[in-house]
Amino acid sequence: MHKTIKTFISLSVGSFICFAWIGCNSVSTQQKASAATTRPVSVTVAKAGRQDLPVYLTGLGSVTASNTVSIKSRVDGQLVTVAFKEGQQVRKGDLLAVIDPRPFEVQLSQAQAQLFKDQAQLHDAKLNLDRFTGLVPAGIISQQQLDTQHALVDQLEGAVRSDQAQIDNVKLQLIYCHIIAPISGRIGLRLVDSGNMVHASDPNALLVITQVEPIAVLFTLPEDNLPAVAQHLKQAPLQVEAYSRDDQTKLATGTLLTIDNEIDPATGTGRLKAMFDNKDGSLWPNQFVNVQLLLEVRKNSTVVPNVAVQHGPQGTFVYVVKTESQTAEMRSVSVGLTQGNLAAITNGLAPGELVVTDGQDKLQNNSKVDYQMGGGGPKGKSGAGSQSGTPQSGARTSRIADSGTPASS
Numbered sequence: 001m002h003k004t005i006k007t008f009i010s011l012s013v014g015s016f017i018c019f020a021w022i023g024c025n026s027v028s029t030q031q032k033a034s035a036a037t038t039r040p041v042s043v044t045v046a047k048a049g050r051q052d053l054p055v056y057l058t059g060l061g062s063v064t065a066s067n068t069v070s071i072k073s074r075v076d077g078q079l080v081t082v083a084f085k086e087g088q089q090v091r092k093g094d095l096l097a098v099i100d101p102r103p104f105e106v107q108l109s110q111a112q113a114q115l116f117k118d119q120a121q122l123h124d125a126k127l128n129l130d131r132f133t134g135l136v137p138a139g140i141i142s143q144q145q146l147d148t149q150h151a152l153v154d155q156l157e158g159a160v161r162s163d164q165a166q167i168d169n170v171k172l173q174l175i176y177c178h179i180i181a182p183i184s185g186r187i188g189l190r191l192v193d194s195g196n197m198v199h200a201s202d203p204n205a206l207l208v209i210t211q212v213e214p215i216a217v218l219f220t221l222p223e224d225n226l227p228a229v230a231q232h233l234k235q236a237p238l239q240v241e242a243y244s245r246d247d248q249t250k251l252a253t254g255t256l257l258t259i260d261n262e263i264d265p266a267t268g269t270g271r272l273k274a275m276f277d278n279k280d281g282s283l284w285p286n287q288f289v290n291v292q293l294l295l296e297v298r299k300n301s302t303v304v305p306n307v308a309v310q311h312g313p314q315g316t317f318v319y320v321v322k323t324e325s326q327t328a329e330m331r332s333v334s335v336g337l338t339q340g341n342l343a344a345i346t347n348g349l350a351p352g353e354l355v356v357t358d359g360q361d362k363l364q365n366n367s368k369v370d371y372q373m374g375g376g377g378p379k380g381k382s383g384a385g386s387q388s389g390t391p392q393s394g395a396r397t398s399r400i401a402d403s404g405t406p407a408s409s
Contacts, residue, residue, distance in 0.1 A: 041328075043357075044359060046354070054298075055339075065285040066212070071205055072210065075099060079193075080100045080195075089184075099176075099178075122153065122156035185209040186209065218275065226263070240291060243289060318348075326369060327367060353369070
């Protein structure tokens with residue numbers, strides 16, 4: 001009996017000790033979990049700034065010469081002089097080449113001699129006409145002879161006019177023997193050497209001149225952008241920037257000239273033409289370029305780094321750090337546009353507020369935070385992190401963002 005009671009007491013004491021040990025461990029675990037939930041989350045923040053944001057439309061384009069002229073001979077003859085150098089810049093009216101003019105000079109002399117002969121005959125016919133006119137009343141000659149003399153004078157006048165036309169034609173051929181530049185531009189490679197015979201019917205040109213000052217760029221934009229471009233173009237000239245193939249080097253700045261009158265149904269894009277002065281020769285015909293069309297500049301926009309904007313099921317939001325309570329508030333915002341690494345906030349955020357740019361994945365609404373300014377700024381413990389500064393834009397490309405439904409906090 002006593003042995004049974006001792007066994008029972010031993011079991012009871014053991015159970016009590018076991019339950020006490022489990023309870024202590026449970027309390028310790030809860031305390032650790034509670035401490036973990038109240039531990040501040042380390043995040044990086046940036047201050048929302050206010051600045052002007054340009055709105056760019058981007059497209060792909062190719063450079064096209066304003067004018068391209070293939071120079072051909074307008075007469076047949078031997079090319080005796082080449083008065084240009086390959087790659088030379090020429091002005092309108094400069095001498096380019098000379099075709100042997102001597103055959104045409106001989107033809108001019110022949111035509112002038114024929115004119116002199118016909119003029120002498122015309123002069124004699126007019127004198128006889130005057131004599132016949134006085135003799136008809138006296139009945140010395142008949143009216144028929146007078147009419148015949150009138151016809152002879154008219155024929156000789158026609159011959160004289162024909163001779164003069166022939167002279168003018170030969171003089172024109174002599175002018176064509178001297179080939180001059182019809183436009184200002186840059187000469188390409190010489191296609192025919194001096195000493196060769198050239199003909200007006202030759203399919204190949206003697207040289208090609210391209211006008212590169214000014215020069216044009218043809219580029220495409222989606223058809224959805226064309227109404228906005230047309231509207232802004234009516235108000236003021238639009239600036240266009242041309243960049244290199246890798247989109248890193250700015251080549252030239254020009255203005256938009258016009259929009260094409262049709263849309264390509266295969267690609268859903270419209271063609272636009274911009275003109276560039278190209279004084280430095282940075283653009284070449286048929287060169288591939290990236291085009292940035294400045295559509296407008298949105299004044300005094302509230303901007304934050306683009307990485308601060310988060311997307312949820314109910315829309316876009318940012319985490320705003322409250323310096324007084326050292327907590328991060330989930331704030332719904334409306335994004336007007338993004339430009340490179342910047343986002344313009346149209347609703348939900350004020351300039352000067354701190355937004356989280358790194359560490360958002362560890363945050364919940366009203367989470368405790370230990371923050372520091374981005375770019376190696378001072379830490380923001382105990383409300384000491386309110387450092388002024390506006391995010392700087394490091395890119396050019398921008399787009400108009402769709403305004404989604406703001407996320408609820």
